[in-house]
Amino acid sequence: MAMVDVEIEGGGIFGLSVAFACARRGAHVRLHERRRIGAGASGGVVGALAPHAPDAWNEKKQFQLESLAMAPAFWAQVAELSGLDPGYARLGRLMPLATERAVALARGRIAEAERNWRGIARWSVVDTAAPWKLDSPTGYHVSETLSARLHPRAALKALAAAARALGAEIEEGATRPVGRGRAVVEATGWEGLVALGQETGVEVGSGVKGQAALLRADFRRRPQLFVDGLHIVPHADGTTAIGSTSERSFAHPDATDAALDELLERARRICPELASVPVIGRWAGVRPRAATRAPLLGPHPRENGRFIANGGFKIGFGVAPLVGEVMADLVLEGRAERIPDAFRTERLFAG
Numbered sequence: 233m234a235m236v237d238v239e240i241e242g243g244g245i246f247g248l249s250v251a252f253a254c255a256r257r258g259a260h261v262r263l264h265e266r267r268r269i270g271a272g273a274s275g276g277v278v279g280a281l282a283p284h285a286p287d288a289w290n291e292k293k294q295f296q297l298e299s300l301a302m303a304p305a306f307w308a309q310v311a312e313l314s315g316l317d318p319g320y321a322r323l324g325r326l327m328p329l330a331t332e333r334a335v336a337l338a339r340g341r342i343a344e345a346e347r348n349w350r351g352i353a354r355w356s357v358v359d360t361a362a363p364w365k366l367d368s369p370t371g372y373h374v375s376e377t378l379s380a381r382l383h384p385r386a387a388l389k390a391l392a393a394a395a396r397a398l399g400a401e402i403e404e405g406a407t408r409p410v411g412r413g414r415a416v417v418e419a420t421g422w423e424g425l426v427a428l429g430q431e432t433g434v435e436v437g438s439g440v441k442g443q444a445a446l447l448r449a450d451f452r453r454r455p456q457l458f459v460d461g462l463h464i465v466p467h468a469d470g471t472t473a474i475g476s477t478s479e480r481s482f483a484h485p486d487a488t489d490a491a492l493d494e495l496l497e498r499a500r501r502i503c504p505e506l507a508s509v510p511v512i513g514r515w516a517g518v519r520p521r522a523a524t525r526a527p528l529l530g531p532h533p534r535e536n537g538r539f540i541a542n543g544g545f546k547i548g549f550g551v552a553p554l555v556g557e558v559m560a561d562l563v564l565e566g567r568a569e570r571i572p573d574a575f576r577t578e579r580l581f582a583g
């Protein structure tokens with residue numbers, strides 16, 4: 233078999249984004265997914281591309297902002313090359329404000345958003361949640377225009393097809409062992425973090441389980457909601473996702489349970505319009521959480537020619553377009569200047 237330029241392990245959003253970025257630059261790419269595309273955390277239903285708060289600015293927030301700003305063109309190109317709809321739309325987000333203190337904090341963030349979001353999006357405090365029928369104890373809500381949504385499963389399918397359209401080879405199931413690439417990128421999700429920790433004896437990261445549900449509720453033109461840690465995300469196909477639990481210890485990575493029932497009850501209390509709509513899907517997955525709580529990008533600590541793209545944790549889909557680009561810089565051109573210091577593998581393995 234011919235030597236390829238880049239071999240990628242893992243067919244989640246990180247592996248596929250790296251494959252796409254490298255193929256777009258003309259590299260010969262082969263991706264190996266040991267189960268099937270979307271078998272890991274990326275195969276879920278939520279798909280909120282939502283920013284962190286605009287204050288206390290840092291390089292992680294800056295990276296996320298740049299990636300969210302890239303998203304419309306990125307997903308439009310994916311749709312065009314694949315002929316498939318990733319379900320992307322930038323419709324913003326509403327967040328009810330429960331206390332006067334929260335209102336004051338949110339108002340303080342208006343100027344921070346102007347400064348740090350640099351005109352890319354607006355953060356404001358509004359006195360209506362229309363068209364949603366939502367209670368806010370204060371009568372006020374944050375409205376921000378940076379958040380977008382996509383449908384994770386549809387987006388993965390489209391991204392894989394787009395990468396293939398650019399010549400990338402994608403293999404699913406038990407396939408040939410890797411090792412015929414000039415460069416190998418491990419994008420193997422939480423299992424990869426655990427394995428890397430065992431291999432190196434360094435506390436690299438672990439998995440945090442999440443459960444989410446999909447409802448038959450057609451709010452496709454509405455902004456998503458973020459209330460009390462809960463995402464309510466309307467999709468283009470007439471469904472609405474509710475997510476997610478956050479579980480540091482778990483026995484069954486793929487199983488849903490009473491914690492999801494409790495989440496659904498909370499969502500219905502918050503948003504009475506969801507009270508009588510049917511649940512059409514229940515899903516659980518495990519997020520890759522690096523010990524740094526930031527994405528983990530860079531060279532493998534032990535092996536030349538091997539690289540790591542992992543640690544997407546709760547924002548993997550939002551940062552993926554730029555993760556693909558900076559990994560392509562590194563793997564194809566040996567350039568790391570666009571990888572924030574806080575994300576670099578060298579930082580974790582120094583000392």
Ligand SMILES: Cc1cc2nc3c(=O)[nH]c(=O)nc-3n(C[C@H](O)[C@H](O)[C@H](O)COP(=O)(O)OP(=O)(O)OC[C@H]3O[C@@H](n4cnc5c(N)ncnc54)[C@H](O)[C@@H]3O)c2cc1C
Nearest residue numbers: 242244245246266272273274279280421442544547548549
């Ligand atoms: C309930 C829940 C809700 C979420 N909601 C959001 C959200 O709204 N917005 C957002 O941005 N993010 C969200 N996330 C986080 C997001 O899903 C993750 O950050 C992202 O999917 C991580 O992508 P990944 O490609 O690194 O990992 P994964 O998607 O887990 O992919 C890793 C892949 O590697 C494969 N693999 C493992 N070992 C090997 C090997 N040795 N060889 C080949 N293949 C291998 C696995 O089978 C898997 O398919 C959510 C996660 C969960 C669980």
